[in-house]
Amino acid sequence: MTLTLMLQASNGVPALALGRGGEIVFDSSKIETLVGSRDYRMLLETGLSEIGAALHDITRIACDIGPGGLGVTRTAAAFANGLGFALGLPVQAVPAFVLLGAEVVKNKPVVILRKAARPHVHFGIYEDGRLVDYEHCLQKEALARIATIPDYDLAGNVEIVGHEPPVTNMASMETFLSYLLAQPEAEPDARAWPIVEVLS
Amino acid sequence: MRDLILGIETSCDDTSVALVDRSGHVAAIRTVSQFEIHEAFGGVYPELASRAHLEAILPTIEGVMADASVTPKDLTAIGVTRGPGLIGSLLVGLSTAEALSMGWNVPAYGVNHLRGHIRSVELESGSTVFPAVIMLVSGGHTLVAELKDPWSYRLLGTTRDDSVGESYDKVARMLDLGMPGGPAIDKAAKLGTPVLRLPRPMKNEGYEFSFSGLKSSVARHIEQHPDVSTEDMSASFVAACMDVLAAKADRALTECKPKSLVIVGGVAASPQLREAMAEVAGKHGVELCLPPTKWATDNAAMIAMATWDYIERGLQPGLQPKPNLSLETP
Numbered sequence: 082m083t084l085t086l087m088l089q090a091s092n093g094v095p096a097l098a099l100g101r102g103g104e105i106v107f108d109s110s111k112i113e114t115l116v117g118s119r120d121y122r123m124l125l126e127t128g129l130s131e132i133g134a135a136l137h138d139i140t141r142i143a144c145d146i147g148p149g150g151l152g153v154t155r156t157a158a159a160f161a162n163g164l165g166f167a168l169g170l171p172v173q174a175v176p177a178f179v180l181l182g183a184e185v186v187k188n189k190p191v192v193i194l195r196k197a198a199r200p201h202v203h204f205g206i207y208e209d210g211r212l213v214d215y216e217h218c219l220q221k222e223a224l225a226r227i228a229t230i231p232d233y234d235l236a237g238n239v240e241i242v243g244h245e246p247p248v249t250n251m252a253s254m255e256t257f258l259s260y261l262l263a264q265p266e267a268e269p270d271a272r273a274w275p276i277v278e279v280l281s
Numbered sequence: 282m283r284d285l286i287l288g289i290e291t292s293c294d295d296t297s298v299a300l301v302d303r304s305g306h307v308a309a310i311r312t313v314s315q316f317e318i319h320e321a322f323g324g325v326y327p328e329l330a331s332r333a334h335l336e337a338i339l340p341t342i343e344g345v346m347a348d349a350s351v352t353p354k355d356l357t358a359i360g361v362t363r364g365p366g367l368i369g370s371l372l373v374g375l376s377t378a379e380a381l382s383m384g385w386n387v388p389a390y391g392v393n394h395l396r397g398h399i400r401s402v403e404l405e406s407g408s409t410v411f412p413a414v415i416m417l418v419s420g421g422h423t424l425v426a427e428l429k430d431p432w433s434y435r436l437l438g439t440t441r442d443d444s445v446g447e448s449y450d451k452v453a454r455m456l457d458l459g460m461p462g463g464p465a466i467d468k469a470a471k472l473g474t475p476v477l478r479l480p481r482p483m484k485n486e487g488y489e490f491s492f493s494g495l496k497s498s499v500a501r502h503i504e505q506h507p508d509v510s511t512e513d514m515s516a517s518f519v520a521a522c523m524d525v526l527a528a529k530a531d532r533a534l535t536e537c538k539p540k541s542l543v544i545v546g547g548v549a550a551s552p553q554l555r556e557a558m559a560e561v562a563g564k565h566g567v568e569l570c571l572p573p574t575k576w577a578t579d580n581a582a583m584i585a586m587a588t589w590d591y592i593e594r595g596l597q598p599g600l601q602p603k604p605n606l607s608l609e610t611p
């Protein structure tokens with residue numbers, strides 16, 4: 082049975098989950114005392130002990146690569162990459178906007194906006210089961226593009242005047258795991274490289 | 282088991298990884314410089330520094346282990362800088378070390394970077410004669426301390442503003458000498474004469490340093506005399522710095538009566554500093570310990586070396602970043 086380790090941190094509230102086969106068996110974001118902890122070692126040890134597994138039982142590692150909080154995303158990636166290196170496993174890099182799109186999508190496009198260094202934002206459109214557009218751009222440029230979309234759901238952490246607030250800024254670990262299971266395994270030496278802002 | 286420490290240093294702008302045994306023998310070291318990344322900014326750009334650390338760290342660790350044909354089973358511990366330093370840069374080293382420690386089942390120690398500098402003297406068959414007065418002068422730090430033994434640290438004084446290295450870099454920029462500023466100023470200074478009267482901040486009081494006033498008076502002088510000789514300006518600036526550093530060293534040797542004077546940090550590469558300190562040490566009849574330049578600048582071998590002290594002392598500081606860690610905290 083596969084045991085998948087997932088790290089999601091780019092929304093600023095780190096979470097670690099374990100999936101056995103297709104089922105989430107540990108999710109730190111659901112445990113009040115563990116919510117937002119950046120102590121990945123403690124989270125992982127807690128999770129493994131709760132499900133009665135050992136570190137070397139892990140068969141797959143995946144990490145959210147943002148875009149989002151720069152430091153928090155990078156810290157999670159450093160931990161995931163280090164663990165992958167030590168255990169001889171690749172680290173599958175998962176863009177946060179793919180997860181957010183898959184989390185929110187129903188029957189209309191999902192617009193995803195996340196804060197970046199002002200006056201920029203991270204802007205994405207998720208449609209037909211994939212991220213069809215992603216840009217790190219000026220907020221006003223993103224808003225001009227969004228104004229041309231007749232109907233959409235909103236995700237992320239930026240509000241748009243005249244639209245419902247964002248549905249969420251974090252995907253569930255169930256969404257994360259089912260996304261992963263539909264993907265091919267990563268290349269043997271794959272690592273998580275965060276999506277970074279273009280610094281001007 | 283070969284009883285090696287894997288040292289990891291990412292406090293500023295170099296990713297450095299080393300393997301060091303108990304005697305201070307460096308089995309392997311690799312340091313990836315970020316100089317080119319930051320050159321255009323005229324200083325270290327923290328966000329870019331931590332990105333570069335993330336890219337470099339695992340290949341550097343892998344490379345060092347391959348260089349020395351070492352497997353995780355050969356490691357006694359991992360020692361990683363926990364501070365002082367840039368938080369984003371520290372976090373990359375610390376998170377990586379945490380994961381390796383867990384994955385390899387090897388203990389990890391959060392090491393004080395300043396203690397690393399001080400223990401750099403012990404690398405490659407060097408040794409500190411105790412009790413000692415230590416002067417740490419680099420781009421990031423300026424401090425003077427008394428060491429009765431490897432664990433009894435007494436901080437005598439540190440800088441209130443810029444470090445010596447920082448003021449070298451800033452003055453080098455004012456004089457268009459290029460980066461890194463230290464060697465450029467030293468070179469220009471050798472061709473000049475220290476004829477300009479510059480202040481010697483806090484020379485006659487205690488152990489605290491302050492270099493920003495000196496830097497400002499250089500700026501004022503250049504503004505008022507745009508045709509000033511670069512060489513004479515450099516020579517005058519270096520002379521002022523050396524005067525202050527030598528006065529503090531002299532005061533510490535008088536008060537502490539140690540057996541040796543130890544100079545560490547990147548500025549220890551300066552020939553003018555070496556000369557000035559040799560004179561002070563000679564006057565007091567104490568031994569002068571100057572590690573080779575490669576161990577004087579930031580490197581992971583010194584972090585690994587300091588880790589042995591923690592192990593012997595039974596102290597295992599955690600892996601939380603401490604950007605403002607002081608010398609007196611382990």
Ligand SMILES: [Zn+2]
Nearest residue numbers: 394419421579
């Ligand atoms: Zn240093």
